[in-house]
Amino acid sequence: MTRALLLENPHAIADSILTDSGIDVIRVKGALDENELIDALDGVDFLGIRSKTNVTARVLKARPHLQAIGAFCIGTNQIDLAATQAHGITVFNAPYSNTRSVVELAIGEIIDLTRRVTVKNSRMHRGIWDKSAEGSHEVRGHTLGIIGYGNIGTQLSVLAEAMGLNVIFYDAAERLALGNATQMPTMESVLREADIISIHVDGQPTNLNIIGEREFHMMKPGALFINLSRGFVVDVDALHKALVSGHLGGAAIDVFPEEPKKNGDPFESPLVKLDNVILTPHIGGSTEEAQYDIGRFVSAKLADFNHSGSTDMSVNMPNLQLPISADSRYRIRLIHKNTPGVLATINHTFADAGANIGGQILSTSGPTGYVLTDISSELPTEAIDKIRQMKDTIRLTVTPL
Incomplete structure (x- = not known):
C-alpha cells in the first residue's frame, strides 16, 4: 500500500x-x-x-x-x-x-493602518473614546511601494491602483508593469518615495534581513510598513526601534523569524505591546x-x-507529461544524472531485450534528467535491472498500467 x-x-x-x-x-x-x-x-x-x-x-x-x-x-x-x-x-x-487571500489581507491592512484603525481599536478596548480625525487619511492619492513584483505583488498592484493608490515597485528581475505602476531602478528609491511599503519577496537566502535599520531610516517619516512574505527578511528589532521612535507611523506583520510550531504555543516579539502594529499569526493564505x-x-x-x-509544475525536477496509450502495459520512470548518452543507453538496453517502446519523453534541468518510457510488451526485467544499476541512475520506478 x-x-x-x-x-x-x-x-x-x-x-x-x-x-x-x-x-x-x-x-x-x-x-x-x-x-x-x-x-x-x-x-x-x-x-x-x-x-x-x-x-x-x-x-x-x-x-x-x-x-x-x-x-x-x-x-x-x-x-x-x-x-x-x-x-x-x-x-x-x-x-x-x-495569492488572492494574501493580497486581500494586504489591502485590508493598508486601509486599517492609514485610518489608524488598530490604534482606535486598542484604545476602545481600554475604555478610551477617541473620536478624532488626526492622523487618519484616505488611501486615495498615496503611493504604495511594492518590493517583489511576482504573483502576489502584481495582483496587489492592480487592486491598489483601482483604489486610487499610486503604485511603484522594485524587483530584482525585470518585470512588466501592470496598469500605471512604475518600476523603480532600486529598492532604495521605492523606500524613499513610498508612503506605504509592502514586502512580497521569496525565501531565497539572499533576502535575509534585506529590510533593517538602514532601510527603515530611508523611509519617509510616518511611512507604513507591511510584511506578508517571509519572517527573516526583516530585522524585527530595527522595526521596533523605528516604530517606538515615531519614524514609522505603523506596521502590519504576518510572518516572523521564529514562529511557534503549533496553535496554542506561546508567541514572543518586541512588537506585541505596540498599538500601531497589526500582528497576525502567519495567516496571509489562511482563508x-x-x-x-x-x-x-x-x-x-x-x-x-x-x-x-x-512532474508538471514540479519545482525541482524536469517538467514532463506523457499521455498513457491504450496498448501501454508498463511505465518506466527514470530519474538520472544529466550526462550525455543516457537515453541512447536506455534504448539500446530495451532493444537488446526485445522490448517494444510505445511512448517516451525526456527532459533535463540542471544536474538532473527525467525519462518516461512506456512498454507495450512483456516487462523486460533484465533490462530494468541493468538500467537500475547504471552509474547515472538516481531512481527507477516501474508502474503497471
Whole structure:
C-alpha cells in the first residue's frame, strides 16, 4: 500500500483526492522536528507539509525511499531542494492558490493602518473614546511601494491602483508593469518615495534581513510598513526601534523569524505591546477558499505523479507529461544524472531485450534528467535491472498500467 503522511493540517480535500487515487493517508497534527520526521517517515512514500516542517538533507538521507513531497503552501525554502534532486524525490507546491487571500489581507491592512484603525481599536478596548480625525487619511492619492513584483505583488498592484493608490515597485528581475505602476531602478528609491511599503519577496537566502535599520531610516517619516512574505527578511528589532521612535507611523506583520510550531504555543516579539502594529499569526493564505484550493492542487499533483509519473509544475525536477496509450502495459520512470548518452543507453538496453517502446519523453534541468518510457510488451526485467544499476541512475520506478 502506498502511504502519504500529511503534517500541519492541510485541507481535508487532500485526503479524499489521495485516497481516491489508492494512497493511504496518515495525518499528524502540527509540525515535526528533524528526528520526529525521520521516525514518522518510516514506510511513507509521499510527504505533505506546510511552512513549519523543515525537510533537511539528513531527513532525506535517512528516508531515501520517499518518492515525492507536496508543500501545501507557496514557498519551498523549508525543503532542501538540492538534496531532493540528489535522491530523486520530486517536490510540488501551490504557487498561485493563495495569492488572492494574501493580497486581500494586504489591502485590508493598508486601509486599517492609514485610518489608524488598530490604534482606535486598542484604545476602545481600554475604555478610551477617541473620536478624532488626526492622523487618519484616505488611501486615495498615496503611493504604495511594492518590493517583489511576482504573483502576489502584481495582483496587489492592480487592486491598489483601482483604489486610487499610486503604485511603484522594485524587483530584482525585470518585470512588466501592470496598469500605471512604475518600476523603480532600486529598492532604495521605492523606500524613499513610498508612503506605504509592502514586502512580497521569496525565501531565497539572499533576502535575509534585506529590510533593517538602514532601510527603515530611508523611509519617509510616518511611512507604513507591511510584511506578508517571509519572517527573516526583516530585522524585527530595527522595526521596533523605528516604530517606538515615531519614524514609522505603523506596521502590519504576518510572518516572523521564529514562529511557534503549533496553535496554542506561546508567541514572543518586541512588537506585541505596540498599538500601531497589526500582528497576525502567519495567516496571509489562511482563508477557507485558499486552503481548499491549495489542498486540491497539491494533492492532485501527488496523485497524478503516483499514477503517471507526471512532474508538471514540479519545482525541482524536469517538467514532463506523457499521455498513457491504450496498448501501454508498463511505465518506466527514470530519474538520472544529466550526462550525455543516457537515453541512447536506455534504448539500446530495451532493444537488446526485445522490448517494444510505445511512448517516451525526456527532459533535463540542471544536474538532473527525467525519462518516461512506456512498454507495450512483456516487462523486460533484465533490462530494468541493468538500467537500475547504471552509474547515472538516481531512481527507477516501474508502474503497471
